[in-house]
Amino acid sequence: MNKLFLSTLVIGALSVAAAADANAWTRSATTNGPRGTSSVYATGGCANGSCSRNVTRTGPQGNTYTRTGTVSR
16 A cells, blocks of 8 residues: 555656746747947746746846746635
């Protein structure tokens, strides 16, 4: 009985972890302009009724701007 319960618990935890990874994303881009190169890198994902994202932008002068956000139901 205990082995069955433990197996079910482990399978359930792995299923939740796989679902969370399936909703993750990343984006990146680089652009060249007259003042130099700018880049943006963004990540995000959703799990358990909450979604979050992180965005980092780097300007041609090397200045970095980071923005994060989370939304929940």
